[in-house]
Amino acid sequence: MADFLGTPFLWVVATIVLYGIAYWGYGKWIDRRVWRSDAKRTTPAHMYMDGVEYFPVSRYVLWGYQFKSVAALGPILGPFIGIKFGWLPALIWIIGGNFFIGWLQDYGAMMLSVRKEGRSFGPITYEFTGAKGRTNLLAFVLFYLIIISAAFIALIAVFWSKYPGTFIATVGIIFAGVLCGQLLYRVKMNVFAVTGIGLALVVLSIWIGVYTSAQWPSSFPTVLPLGDWTVPAWALLAVLILYAAAVLPTPLFVQPTNYLAFYPAYAAIILLFVAIACGAISGWHSLVSSSSSSKQLDIETDALPVGGGAMLSEGLLALVSLIAYMVLAPSFFAQGNYPSWVEGAIVLTSPFLGGRAAAGATLTVFFGLVLVIYALTVQALVTRFFRLVSAETWSEGRFRVFGNKHVATVVGLGIPWAFAVSGSWWALWLYFGGSNQLLAGLAIMLITIHLAKVRAPTRYSLIPAVFMIITTLAALAWQVYFFTKAVVDYLNGSSTGIFGNVRAPINKAPYALVALGINAVFVVIGAVLFLVGLSMAIRLFRSYLSSKAEARVKAPAAADGGTRER
Amino acid sequence: MTESKDPAKPKGRSKKVKEGVKGVLYGMAAHGHVTAALRTRMYLEHLFMFITLGDMLGVPVIPPYYSLRILPYAVPNIKSWKQRVFRERDFTDQVF
Numbered sequence: 001m002a003d004f005l006g007t008p009f010l011w012v013v014a015t016i017v018l019y020g021i022a023y024w025g026y027g028k029w030i031d032r033r034v035w036r037s038d039a040k041r042t043t044p045a046h047m048y049m050d051g052v053e054y055f056p057v058s059r060y061v062l063w064g065y066q067f068k069s070v071a072a073l074g075p076i077l078g079p080f081i082g083i084k085f086g087w088l089p090a091l092i093w094i095i096g097g098n099f100f101i102g103w104l105q106d107y108g109a110m111m112l113s114v115r116k117e118g119r120s121f122g123p124i125t126y127e128f129t130g131a132k133g134r135t136n137l138l139a140f141v142l143f144y145l146i147i148i149s150a151a152f153i154a155l156i157a158v159f160w161s162k163y164p165g166t167f168i169a170t171v172g173i174i175f176a177g178v179l180c181g182q183l184l185y186r187v188k189m190n191v192f193a194v195t196g197i198g199l200a201l202v203v204l205s206i207w208i209g210v211y212t213s214a215q216w217p218s219s220f221p222t223v224l225p226l227g228d229w230t231v232p233a234w235a236l237l238a239v240l241i242l243y244a245a246a247v248l249p250t251p252l253f254v255q256p257t258n259y260l261a262f263y264p265a266y267a268a269i270i271l272l273f274v275a276i277a278c279g280a281i282s283g284w285h286s287l288v289s290s291s292s293s294s295k296q297l298d299i300e301t302d303a304l305p306v307g308g309g310a311m312l313s314e315g316l317l318a319l320v321s322l323i324a325y326m327v328l329a330p331s332f333f334a335q336g337n338y339p340s341w342v343e344g345a346i347v348l349t350s351p352f353l354g355g356r357a358a359a360g361a362t363l364t365v366f367f368g369l370v371l372v373i374y375a376l377t378v379q380a381l382v383t384r385f386f387r388l389v390s391a392e393t394w395s396e397g398r399f400r401v402f403g404n405k406h407v408a409t410v411v412g413l414g415i416p417w418a419f420a421v422s423g424s425w426w427a428l429w430l431y432f433g434g435s436n437q438l439l440a441g442l443a444i445m446l447i448t449i450h451l452a453k454v455r456a457p458t459r460y461s462l463i464p465a466v467f468m469i470i471t472t473l474a475a476l477a478w479q480v481y482f483f484t485k486a487v488v489d490y491l492n493g494s495s496t497g498i499f500g501n502v503r504a505p506i507n508k509a510p511y512a513l514v515a516l517g518i519n520a521v522f523v524v525i526g527a528v529l530f531l532v533g534l535s536m537a538i539r540l541f542r543s544y545l546s547s548k549a550e551a552r553v554k555a556p557a558a559a560d561g562g563t564r565e566r
Numbered sequence: 567m568t569e570s571k572d573p574a575k576p577k578g579r580s581k582k583v584k585e586g587v588k589g590v591l592y593g594m595a596a597h598g599h600v601t602a603a604l605r606t607r608m609y610l611e612h613l614f615m616f617i618t619l620g621d622m623l624g625v626p627v628i629p630p631y632y633s634l635r636i637l638p639y640a641v642p643n644i645k646s647w648k649q650r651v652f653r654e655r656d657f658t659d660q661v662f
Contacts, residue, residue, distance in 0.1 A: 048653075050646050052608045057597070060586045064593020122656030138657070250602065259599055291659055292601065385657075392657045 015095055015319050019312045022099045027308050030104070034456050035111050037300040044118030045296050054118060056298035059305055066293050066310040068262070070106065070285045071317060090322055098315040101464040105440050107307035108447035108461060109286035113294035114303060120290045121446065128449050128547075129539045136539065137442075138393055140532045143525065144435045145386045149416035151432040152379040153242075156372055157235035157420060163368030165213030167234070170372050172205025173264075174241065177257030185251050198260045206264075209365040232421035238376070239413045245380035246387055246409045254380050261373045264366070285311065286443035386412035422502050422518045427479070431526060434476045438533045441468030445540040452547040462544075469537045473530060480526035487519050608650060615640055615647045 031037050045056040057065075109121070116124055126134040160167045180198040183189045245254050289307055297303060390408035394400050401407055419428060444465035451458045486497030490512075498515045499507040501522065507515060618640040620627035627633075 048649070050650060052604045052650070053601075057593075058585075058589050060589025061593035061597055064590040064595075065597040066593075068594040069598070119654070120656055120658040122658035123654055141657075251606065255599055255602060259595070262595055389657050 011091060012319060012323070015091075015316065018095055018099060019315060022103060023304075023308060023312055026099070027103065027107070027304055030107075030460060031301070031304045034451065034460060035108075035303075036456070037111065037303060039299045039301045041300055043114055043297050043300055044294065045298060048118065048295075053292070054295045057296040059298065059302040062293055062296060062298075062302065062306045063310055066106075066289070066306050067313060069293075070310055071314045091319070094315055094318050094322065098312060101440075101444070101468065102315060103308040103311040104461060104464060105444050105447070106285045106289050106311040107303055109289040109443055110294050110297070110303045110307035111300070112447050112450050113290035114297055114300060115450070118295040120294075121286065121443065124290070124446055124450075128446060128543045133536070133539045133543075136532060136536045138389065140435075140439070140442075140529070140536055142386070142389055142393065143529050143532065144439060145382055145389065145412065146415055146419075147428065147432045147435055147525070147529075148382055149379060149386070149412065150419035151428045152375045152382070153235050153238050153413075153416050154231075154420035154428055156238040156375050156379070157231045159368055159372045159375075160234040160238075161230050163364055165209035165365045166368040166372050167209075167237075168212050169205045169209030169365055169369045170376065172208055173202055173260060173369070173373055174257055176201035176205060177260045178253060180260060181252055181256030184256060195263075198256075199263055202260060202264055206362070206365055206369060209369065210362050213365065214361065235417055235421050238379075239417045241376065242379055242383050242413055243409055246383040246412070247405055250384075254377075254384070258377045258380070261377045264370055264373065286440065383409060383412050419521075422514075427483070427501050427522055430475065430479050431522075431529065434472050434479065435529055435533070437468055438472035438476070438529075441465050441472060442533075442536055442540060444468060445537070445544065449540065449544045449547050452544055452551055455551045458544075458548075469533075473533060473537070476526055476530040476533065480523055480530060483519050483523045483526060487516065487523065490516055490519075611643065612647065612651065615643060619644075 043056070045054050048054040049056070112124065113119060113121075116127075122134060122137065125137050129136075160170075176198050179201070180194050183194045183197065184191065245257075248254070293306060297306065387405060387408045390412065391403040391405075394403035402411065441464075444461050448458050448461045448465055451461060483501060486501055489495075489497040495509075495512055495515075498512070498519045502515045502518050616623075616625075617627045618633050618636045621630050621633055
């Protein structure tokens with residue numbers, strides 16, 4: 001029995017079978033019974049067709065797009081954090097979380113948006129909870145984005161310092177991206193030719209990364225000889241690149257770079273079949289589902305393969321990612337060595353590529369680069385989004401300076417930078433995970449409200465929503481308590497707590513006051529996230545109760561207990 | 567000869583699979599970029615329409631003589647322009 005449980009292969013088979021049941025059994029059942037998707041009903045893509053935002057797209061294209069958009073980075077590391085608590089709970093969460101909650105959120109968000117004329121979550125929140133609810137959501141999203149940014153910037157900086165050569169390779173890819181953008185839009189070269197040139201440059205960048213790290217193992221382009229200040233300095237470099245990405249026009253920088261970055265990332269999947277997956281549940285997905293996929297859904301019945309199917313496939317990738325960690329010896333985790341995904345990936349792939357001695361250096365740069373470039377491209381989008389949300393929040397009034405393009409970008413990168421270089425990885429990650437999954441809970445709650453309004457069965461989404469909201473709020477509260485305790489301990493004379501929550505170089509006695517300040521800021525951020533999330537949850541729950549009551553009053557005395565949704 | 571007995575069915579299926587794979591690859595690699603480019607063009611078109619028809623909206627941008635000359639190019643776009651400009655847009659629409 002122990003042998004059986006210890007074999008990853010059997011778990012992969014079991015997960016595939018269970019996901020199959022989730023899709024063809026539970027999924028189809030929900031699709032028929034709860035949402036009653038109807039291929040004949042006109043979707044927003046047809047109703048409002050304009051060839052730009054609203055137009056029908058084949059389900060294959062949309063699946064590819066949705067999968068690419070949801071399989072972001074967080075996740076590579078998600079299973080790693082999970083495995084700290086033992087790999088079995090991590091596995092159970094990847095299977096069970098996705099079975100009952102994950103796909104339901106992505107699919108439900110898409111269906112909700114389709115039924116609401118392709119509107120995204122902002123207007124839907126406004127409809128369900130009023131103007132205050134929407135402002136509340138806006139505030140939550142701002143904090144959420146800051147936390148995401150901090151986690152990603154920390155990740156980029158740590159990888160650059162941990163895997164020499166990846167920085168040079170990253171810079172090479174960015175140059176290649178900008179060059180390709182110019183070739184594509186200025187010179188108007190053929191897309192295939194540009195892609196070919198770009199890929200050659202990507203390979204060249206990786207080669208340069210390997211070469212420089214072998215040639216200059218201890219000077220600038222490979223490592224920053226700054227001692228404890230290395231990570232903050234790398235983080236600052238990342239922030240400068242992201243600043244350019246956020247303020248320059250997209251065709252100049254972000255778009256071609258993202259396009260090129262896609263190829264090494266997927267080459268990594270092919271090499272390893274490990275990707276990059278959140279695995280169970282992420283609130284970001286509901287934003288994607290309702291933002292653009294729902295406007296391009298050809299027929300309603302495509303929502304299950306596109307929304308639910310993409311999410312379940314992502315779960316499979318998370319599983320493989322988890323296995324990449326499982327092949328490592330437990331001693332590896334004991335040091336809190338989170339870049340170990342790269343190690344696991346090398347252990348798995350090097351036997352096929354001529355052994356560790358031959359391919360190790362190239363693979364290190366390659367896999368390290370894949371992670372960095374993924375984080376960087378996703379973060380470029382997040383920073384732009386932060387800028388847009390700031391412009392929306394402070395478009396007028398006394399604080400309108402914060403809506404300014406440059407001010408918003410500086411704020412959206414400066415605060416996360418400070419967190420990234422000061423806070424410990426765990427602190428950032430747990431806040432990130434908490435707010436991300438809380439957003440997922442809130443999204444499922446919106447879906448539930450809609451179902452209540454149209455008198456469809458609500459319990460299949462209400463239970464997951466309540467579960468997600470309560471667990472994530474509890475996690476946030478626990479974190480706040482944890483930081484508060486560190487501060488209180490310091491005031492009582494013990495400073496181990498506050499130093500444990502911050503990163504070098506400020507985790508030593510001369511910086512005690514700085515460390516204390518950082519802890520205090522984490523208390524405030526956590527408390528705000530908790531309170532804003534709680535008030536949003538209360539608003540949504542109230543709206544749910546009133547929708548339920550309203551639907552009950554309106555119910556006709558029909559024999560079948562209700563009518564079809566109109 | 568046995569192969570050509572029922573050529574329609576296997577061919578149709580392999581074609582379908584090919585199209586599906588092509589669609590998935592296109593969706594992962596390019597679809598987002600294509601829509602982004604379309605959106606950029608949409609905003610430029612808004613600008614064009616605004617410059618041309620600005621006078622009628624009470625915002626004189628260019629002298630009516632020129633807007634009259636450009637009018638034939640603007641007229642076919644009026645319907646979709648109106649549709650797009652009147653559409654409610656939210657920050658959550660801009661995630662991707």
